[in-house]
Amino acid sequence: MPRRRALAFALLLTLPAWAHAAVRLLAIGQLDAHRRDLSTATAAPLENGVPGNLLGGLGSAIDHAGCGKFVALPDRGPNAVAFDPAIDNTSSYLDRIQTLDLALQPAPAGARLPFELHVSLQATTLLSSREPLVYGSGRGLGVGDGASATNRPGQRYFFTGRSDGYDPARPSSWPDDGRLDPESLRVSRDGRSVFVGEEYGPRIMRFDRRSGVREQVYALPAALAVAHPQPSGHAEDRANRSGRVGNHGIEGLALTPDGKVLYAALQGPLLQDGGKHGGYTRILRIELAGGAVQQFAYPLSRLDSGARKPHFTGISDILAIDGDSLLVDERDNSGLGNGTAARFKRVFRVDLAHARPLGDRHGQAALAAVALRKRPFLDVVAALGRGGVDAADIPAKLEGLSFGPDVRWHGRLLHTLYVSSDNDFRPDLRDRLHPGGIDNPNRFYVFGFTAADLPGFVQAVHPACAANPASR
Template sequence: MRLFLTTAIASALLALAAPSRAAEPVLIGMGNLSGSLSDLSGLNYSLESGLAANLLGGMGSGLAWAGGNTFLALPDRGPNANDWGAPQLDNTTSFIARFQTVQLSLTANAAGSALPYTLTPTLQATTLLSSSTTLNYGPKAATLSGIVDSSTVLAGSKNYFSGRSDNFASGLSTNPANARLDPEGIRVSNDGKSVFISDEYGPYVYQFDRATGERIRTFSLPSSFAVGNVSSSGAAEISGNTAGRVANKGMEGLAISPDGKTLFGFVQSPLAQDGGDGGRYNRIVKIDVATGATSQFAFDNQINGKAYNSSELLALNDHELIVLERDGKGMGDGSKAAVKQLVKIDLTGAAEVSGIADLRTQPGTAIVGTRFLDIKAALNAAGISDALIPAKLEGIAFGEDVIVNGKTMHTLYLANDNDFLATAIPNGGSAPAAYGNQFYVFAFEGNLTNQAIAAVPEPSQYALLLAGLSLVGFVARRRSR
């Protein structure tokens, strides 16, 4: 009896002495934009697949806070979920790379509502991404007026980045002159005037002027991330290389430190030399914005003994990061979501692994994270079944603080890549359900140094061009009276 009491008292004291685990973020609002709308690019022609060049979709591939209720939503390389008869191109098209500016407005709900807030997304602008220098295209190139023979694109003209997989030259995949771009991560500079975008094709990390969409800088990634045998077919690239990023699993995530001085890039799956897709150790690249210098860290991506792909990075401060880990199951995949989690990692004291050729040989260098949010459980608690949780939850961003039950709390926004599909058939269903660009907002307490974004850019050149044309038309109408 005395032994039992002593053991019980000791266990209680240990429990009191152990640090309490912070409460997980709670869902406070959600909203969506239809997957069948047009964006504001003004592009009025059809892609090779027959779909509209201004189709709105995929907006959750990346999500960045830009101050206030303004966010930048990033679609990936464009609509290629439907077969249009180009397997050698992985059904990709000459979709011009772009980012969308959206307002994600929170409105407080009446007491007793299911959620404290209603989230209303509103599309504000579309900015097309381009280069002032000549880019390497395949047979076709995209312009403002349509898709043309690439030989007709004049040197020195505005060259648009494209999702079409054959827009590259021979050599390493990290050639910054390649036109193909599969954007997956986006962050805003502290002065608000530029954006950083990460890509899966190269992989690349580029800096673009936020107002014009023109590339202003390339950050050179380690050559070990490149593949030497480049192909327009992802399967051919995988089979033809034993080192470098796995096709369609390149620089998926991007974070920026609150002071704006450091970027953190993240490959979706381990490099081929680290085990490839399904492997356990992903590489995080730390980039000094001022100098471009890089360093690398390893992350153990296992959850309950199974390796998962990493979809996004978000910086709590200059050393703690949030990693989005998920399966590919759920709405849009015709299956049921099983694992969707945010994991917190700390780079303090972590081993620098640039000199390790194969992370499997030194697994002890990998950082192990702790759970920050079980997304699936939180959405289930809000009445969203596993079959209706989006398969591709990929974009995360912090936002402004809000009041929840009289308490000031931080916000975290989560978005999905809907593959440009307006509808999808959920698991167990026979009829398609709405599958738009979904946004979820969570609130949490804890230490957070939010990024101080100072400026709002001028309208894009394309928006100014449209405004100029409208003014010309107005003047012409006035003169004809």
């Protein structure tokens, strides 16, 4: 074991049971969800009547791109409006990434938090393919053809969130399916590409950051896909005995500081690993140069006790601490958006340097035998509470993690961790805890930590803005 890693591991073993006490909330920022994004060509109403460029859902994933710029990712679009359960209420929303400026500045004297976070939208980029994609015809589903009118035949074909955009003769991982439910994102170290992980396949693809055109698809183990794709997640679970659970594909991506290895996390267990009531999901390690893939078992946190069908958390995102260690964001479904006070939103640390890969193991018992050991890093609900945020106002879907630029506070150098929320494209909410209604913007939380809080942390080097226009 290298000297640096041995020292970091020794320090890690000395940490208390919850090693997050020194990690504190620095700032909260938001972006109005009533607004439209910068893709005016997609402004027309979708099948459910929602504007096609509503500025929402963009906290599904977030990553620092250098120079104060971040890239954020909406998921498959506004399907919180019920209109057609046969397609999971999805629409022909065109998948996209949003480039944001997140300016972290010292707060005025007397402010509740030490910093202010000012958020502005810089660019909207639609995701597309140069090769033709498979779209749903809509027959028997109560909707029309799923091909986008924005397509330019022979040049560009746009990915959409509509769940029936697949080839029924192919497994769900087929690269040219037009449906895309993006849930995870990382910016390449040169700043020119973005890696996107999605749930329908699951698939991992690389897109040009400036144009949004797909550049590469990464081969994943066949056991992750379902053989019989269907237009709803529930129907897929009934039609398959192996592969990912419906809407539980790639939920988190992490890129190592040197940019050579991509990690990917499934939101929950595969059907053959216990499905919705399984306690172990999978983390993949992908060597970008050669494509070699290893799989590791990750233990989820149990949310009940003694139930006949146990209920576990899911993974929302992962983040690389160094080449072999990850932060893992786990959450339940409680919080703002679901009419309850937030309860379980926690970030754990796992180290894979000496972990045993899964190989061809399947089933809960087999995964349990080689499962990673995790240690707590941050209880987000508790940290937000200490910062004055009521649990009733903490979003249910805290889904994005990113490290950000270092700051100085009281003469100390602090590293920063950004956490973003997915508001499900619902700019306003009314529930039993907010009977009078509440504004529901896209929210961003910034936490500060020191090297002692996260031993072994390596800050990724981003290209200089002047030398790389893609990072502007």
